[in-house]
Amino acid sequence: MSQLKCRYGDDEFHYKVIYLPPREKQRRRKIAIHIHPNGVVQVDAPEDTDATEIRQAVNKRARWVVKHLAEIRQRQHEVLPRQYISGESHFYLGRRYMLKVHHAPQSAPEVKLQRGRLNVSTPDTSPDAVKGLLWKWYKAHAKITFQRRLDLRVEQVPWARKSLPRVRLLTMKRQWGSCSPKGDIILNPHLVKAPRDCIDYVILHxxxxxxxxxxxxxxxxLLGLLMPEWQSVKAKLDNTSELLLNH
Ligand SMILES: [Zn+2]
Known part of the structure; x- marks a missing residue:
């Protein structure tokens, strides 16, 4: 992994290159540029790409990168710290959803993902109450999602297939997962805010x-066999962790 610089007009930005191993029986990978929510620019390139080719690819998209980075800087001003009010964005499976808090004095509290929004209806719209409801919702979805991803991925993992590990949730400050001596997989419920490939990476790890x-x-x-692109996925997760772990 290396850190490089690109100049565009009066602007410049840094980017890191992650070289990916070729995938068997697949068309040749192309160079892909991602911008993480924290403003890190990541270039994924096939192992055999030379530096000039990468530089050209980045230069070609420099205008797009500069524009996105400006938007991120603006957004970072707006979103932190969390207030649990309408209009704020919250993450789920790698996507950003706008929170909408409805005051519903007569009904039981409810959280629903609807039409690209995270809707919370509650008689108590105080930030603490909304935060509590959301957290309960995240944990419930984490449990279902993690189990589903494990069931899918465990097919590739002969030593785990024989005795399927149990999934346990544990809220941690700066760790996504661990495993217990008994062979349980322990996962941080915050991980359900990340894209599915990041969840899979932590499970496979x-x-x-x-x-x-x-x-x-x-x-x-072993990890490389199960997920050849794990380094790129890990970088993506590392670069968003500050945002995702932010309550
Ligand atoms: Zn580890």
Whole structure:
């Protein structure tokens, strides 16, 4: 991974390049540019791409990058810290949803994802009450989603398929997952705010720990077999973690 600079008019920005291993039986990958919500610019390139090719690809999209970075700077001013009021954005499965708080004095509190919005109806619209309702909703969805992703991914993992690990939720300050000596997979409910490939990455990481209990080269070899693009996915998750872990 390396940090490079691109100049566009009076602006300049830094970007990092992540080289990805080729995928078997797939068309050649192209260079892809992502901008993470925290403003980190990431370029994913096939392993054999040369530096000139990458520079050209970045220059070609420089105008787009500069515009996006300006928008992010503006947004960062607006969103932090969380207030739990209408208009604020909240994340779910990698997408940003606008929160809408409805005052409903007669009905039971309810959280619903509807038409691209996160709707909260409640008799008590205080930030603490809304925060509590949302957190309950996130945890319920985390439980279902994590189990579903594990069921899907465990097919690839012979050593976990035999005795399916249990998923447990644990809210952590700066960690996405871990595994217990008994072989349970422990996941942070905040992870349900991340895209599915990030959730899969954390699950596969922990499943590899059931086999290799440290971060040895053997561990990373296993992980690479299960998810060849894990470095890019990890970078994406790392770059959004500050936003996603923000209550
Ligand atoms: Zn680990």
């Amino acid at each position: 922990e499943l590899c720990h059931l086999r290799e209990h440290n971060h040895s080269p053997k561990f990373y070899r």
